[in-house]
Amino acid sequence: MTQAAAERPSSGPAAGRRGRGTSGPTGRGGTGRGGTGQGRSRRAPNPDGAWPWLFVLPTLIGLAIFYFWPVIQTAYYSFTSWGVFGGAEFVGLENWVDLLQSGEVPRALINTLAYTAMLLLGIPISIYIASLLNRPGLRFAAFYRVLYFAPFVSMPAAIALVWGMIFNSQYGILNQFLGIFGIPAVFWTSTEWVALIAIGIVGIWSSLGFNIIILGAGLRSISPEMYEAARIDGASNWRQLISITVPLLSPSIFFLTVLSVIHGMELFDLIFIMIGESNPIRSDTQSMVSLFYRQAFISNDKGTGAAIAILLMLIIGVLTAVQFAVQRRRARLD
Amino acid sequence: MTMSPQGSGDPMNTPTESSTNGPTNRPTNRPTNRPTKKSAPGGPRGSNVWAHVVLSIGGFIMVFPFLWQVVMSLSSTAEVTSVPPTFWPSELRFDNYVEVFRQVPFLEQFWVSVRVTVTTVVGQVVLCSLAGYAFARMRFAASATIFAVMLSILMIPNQAYLIPQYQIVQNLGWLDTVPGIVVPTIFSAFGTFLMRQFFVNLPDELEEAARLDGANPFQIFWKVMLPLARPSISALAIVTVLAAWNNLLWPLVVTSRAEHRTLSVGIASLNGQYVIDYPVMMAASLMAMAPILILFILMQRRVIEGLAFSGLKG
Numbered sequence: 001m002t003q004a005a006a007e008r009p010s011s012g013p014a015a016g017r018r019g020r021g022t023s024g025p026t027g028r029g030g031t032g033r034g035g036t037g038q039g040r041s042r043r044a045p046n047p048d049g050a051w052p053w054l055f056v057l058p059t060l061i062g063l064a065i066f067y068f069w070p071v072i073q074t075a076y077y078s079f080t081s082w083g084v085f086g087g088a089e090f091v092g093l094e095n096w097v098d099l100l101q102s103g104e105v106p107r108a109l110i111n112t113l114a115y116t117a118m119l120l121l122g123i124p125i126s127i128y129i130a131s132l133l134n135r136p137g138l139r140f141a142a143f144y145r146v147l148y149f150a151p152f153v154s155m156p157a158a159i160a161l162v163w164g165m166i167f168n169s170q171y172g173i174l175n176q177f178l179g180i181f182g183i184p185a186v187f188w189t190s191t192e193w194v195a196l197i198a199i200g201i202v203g204i205w206s207s208l209g210f211n212i213i214i215l216g217a218g219l220r221s222i223s224p225e226m227y228e229a230a231r232i233d234g235a236s237n238w239r240q241l242i243s244i245t246v247p248l249l250s251p252s253i254f255f256l257t258v259l260s261v262i263h264g265m266e267l268f269d270l271i272f273i274m275i276g277e278s279n280p281i282r283s284d285t286q287s288m289v290s291l292f293y294r295q296a297f298i299s300n301d302k303g304t305g306a307a308i309a310i311l312l313m314l315i316i317g318v319l320t321a322v323q324f325a326v327q328r329r330r331a332r333l334d
Numbered sequence: 335m336t337m338s339p340q341g342s343g344d345p346m347n348t349p350t351e352s353s354t355n356g357p358t359n360r361p362t363n364r365p366t367n368r369p370t371k372k373s374a375p376g377g378p379r380g381s382n383v384w385a386h387v388v389l390s391i392g393g394f395i396m397v398f399p400f401l402w403q404v405v406m407s408l409s410s411t412a413e414v415t416s417v418p419p420t421f422w423p424s425e426l427r428f429d430n431y432v433e434v435f436r437q438v439p440f441l442e443q444f445w446v447s448v449r450v451t452v453t454t455v456v457g458q459v460v461l462c463s464l465a466g467y468a469f470a471r472m473r474f475a476a477s478a479t480i481f482a483v484m485l486s487i488l489m490i491p492n493q494a495y496l497i498p499q500y501q502i503v504q505n506l507g508w509l510d511t512v513p514g515i516v517v518p519t520i521f522s523a524f525g526t527f528l529m530r531q532f533f534v535n536l537p538d539e540l541e542e543a544a545r546l547d548g549a550n551p552f553q554i555f556w557k558v559m560l561p562l563a564r565p566s567i568s569a570l571a572i573v574t575v576l577a578a579w580n581n582l583l584w585p586l587v588v589t590s591r592a593e594h595r596t597l598s599v600g601i602a603s604l605n606g607q608y609v610i611d612y613p614v615m616m617a618a619s620l621m622a623m624a625p626i627l628i629l630f631i632l633m634q635r636r637v638i639e640g641l642a643f644s645g646l647k648g
Contacts, residue, residue, distance in 0.1 A: 048472045051550075051552065052473070052551075055467060056464070056465045056469065056474075056480070062518075063487060063521045065502070066502065066521055067490070070499055071495050074498060138386075142635075144390075145634070145638065147397050148392070149634070149637075149638060150400065153576055153637065154626070154627060155626065157582055157619070158619035160602075160605075161601065162619060165402075165414070165612065166402060170417070171414070173419050176417060210641065213645070217642050237384075266493075269602070293586075297500075313491050
C-alpha cells in the first residue's frame with residue numbers, strides 16, 4: 001500500500017515535463033510531477049518546494065505530540081511508580097510482576113477474551129443475515145438495513161443503560177419474558193460470567209449492522225451466475241450459503257475478524273456502565289480497558305495503568321499477527 | 335474505531351481472484367451476458383418468504399430496545415418496575431422529558447457535545463485532507479516512509495497513549511474544556527489514510543490544467559481537488575461525527591464537572607445514581623442519542639455507504 005504512488009494513473013514523465021516553463025508564482029520549474037517511478041522521484045529535485053510540508057506538518061506534528069511520543073512515554077511509565085503527588089520513580093519490572101501476581105489482570109484478560117470470542121460469534125449471524133438481505137429482488141431491503149444498522153450508530157452509553165433495564169433481574173422485561181416459559185429469574189448483570197454473556201449479547205447486537213454492511217459490499221461482488229449454476233445443480237439455499245457465499249466472502253470475513261478482535265479487546269463502554277460501581281461482582285468483571293481506567297485514573301496508579309495498556313497493546317498485536325499468519329497459510333493451502 | 339491498514343480494499347478485489355478457485359468448477363464462473371441471467375434475480379419467489387420471516391424477527395429484536403426505551407421513558411416509575419410488565423403506560427408521561435432538564439445538566443452537556451463534534455469534524459476534515467492530498471499527489475523527501483510510520487499508529491490501541499495525552503491536556507490547563515476533549519482527536523492517521531486513498535485515484539490532467547493557469551499548489555488543492563473529494567470528505571465526516579458524539583473513555587478522563595462533560599459521559603454517570611428515576615433516565619438517554627439517530631435515518635444511504643467506504647478503504 002505504501003508504494004501506492006505507482007498505482008496512480010499518470011500521464012507519465014513526458015507529460016509532466018510539459019509543465020516546465022509555466023510562470024507559476026512559486027517559481028516551480030524542474031521536472032514536473034507526473035513521474036511514476038519511486039526511484040526516480042527520490043533523486044529528482046523537489047518540484048513542489050516547501051508546499052508538501054505545509055500540508056503534512058500540522059498533522060505530523062500533532063500525531064508526534066499526541067500519539068507517537070505518548071506511546072513511548074507510556075512504555076516508560078510502565079516501569080515507574082507514581083507517588084500520591086505525582087512524580088515518577090523508576091522501579092524496573094515491579095509493575096509487571098505485580099500485574100501477573102495480582103490475579104486481577106489475568107481475570108480481566110480472560111473476561112476480555114471471552115467477550116471477544118462472543119463478538120466473533122456475531123460474524124456467522126451477520127453472514128446469514130447479510131445473505132438474506134442481499135437476495136436479489138428482496139423487497140424492503142433498505143428498511144431492514146436501517147433496522148439492523150441503527151444500534152451501530154447509537155451512543156453506547158445510552159444503549160448500555162437501556163439494556164441494563166432490560167436485563168434487570170427483578171422487573172426487567174427479559175426475565176419476565178423468560179418467566180412465561182417457566183425459566184426462573186436470571187441475575188443477568190450480577191452473576192459472574194453470566195454478566196459477560198449479557199454484555200456479549202449487547203456487543204453482538206450493536207456490531208451486527210456494521211458487519212452486515214461490510215459483508216454486503218463483498219456479497220454484491222459475487223456473480224449471480226454462481227448461484228444460478230448451483231440452483232441448476234439442485235443446491236439448496238443453505239448449501240449455496242456454505243459452498244458459495246462463505247468461501248467467496250472470506251476476505252471480508254477475515255477483515256471483520258481482525259476488526260472484531262481489536263474492537264472486542266478494547267471493551268470498555270458496555271462493561272463500565274452495565275457493571276456499575278455498586279455491583280458485587282465488579283472486581284471480577286473487569287475488562288482490560290476498564291481495569292486500565294480504574295488503575296490509571298481512579299486509583300491514580302499510572303505506572304500499573306501504563307503496564308496494563310502496554311500489555312494489552314502487545315496482546316492485540318500478537319492476536320492480529322496470528323490472524324494474518326493463519327490467513328496467509330489458508331490462502332496458500334487453497 | 336481502529337481500522338487495520340492491511341485490510342484495505344480486499345473485499346472489493348475478491349470476485350476476480352476467487353472465482354478461479356471457487357467451490358464449483360463449472361464453466362459458468364465466468365461472468366457472461368447470457369440471456370439466462372434474467373432468471374437469476376429472485377429465484378423461486380417463494381424462497382424470499384423465509385427471508386422476510388427471519389429478517390423481520392431479527393429486525394424486531396434489533397429495534398426492540400429502542401421501542402422499549404420509548405415506552406419506559408413515557409411510563410411512571412411504578413410502571414417501569416412493575417411485575418408483570420406494563421407494556422403500555424396508563425397515561426403517556428411526557429413530563430419525564432421535562433424532568434430531564436431539571437435533574438441533569440442536559441442542555442449544558444448537549445452544547446458541549448455539539449461543540450466537540452463540530453470542531454472535531456472540521457479539524458479532522460481540514461487536517462486530514464491537506465495531509466492526505468500531500469501524501470497522494472506531492473513529492474517530498476521520505477514521504478513513503480513517513481506515511482508507513484504514520485500508519486503504524488492504527489495498530490496501537492487508545493489506552494497506550496491516554497495517560498500522556500491526559501498529562502499534556504492537564505499541563506495546558508485544558509481539563510474540563512472543549513479544546514481538551516477535541517485537540518488530540520483532530521489529528522488522525524486513519525483520516526489521513528482515507529483521504530489519501532481517494533486523492534491517489536484522481537487523474538493528473540486536472541492539476542496540470544490548473545498549474546498551466548498559474549495556480550499554486552494550495553490553490554490547486556483548494557479549488558480543483560478538494561471539491562472533487564466530497565464523497566470521501568462525507569465518509570470521513572460521518573465516521574468522525576459518530577466517534578466524537580459517542581466516545582466515552584477520553585471525555586470521561588479529561589472532564590470532571592458535570593456541566594463540562596459530553597452527553598456520552600453525562601449519560602454514563604446516570605447509572606447507579608439513585609436520585610434519578612428510571613423513566614427520566616430513559617428519556618435522557620433517548621434524547622442523547624436522538625440527534626445521531628435522526629441524522630442517520632434522514633441520510634441513511636449516505637451513512638451506510640460512507641461507513642462501508644471507510645471500512646473497506648481502512
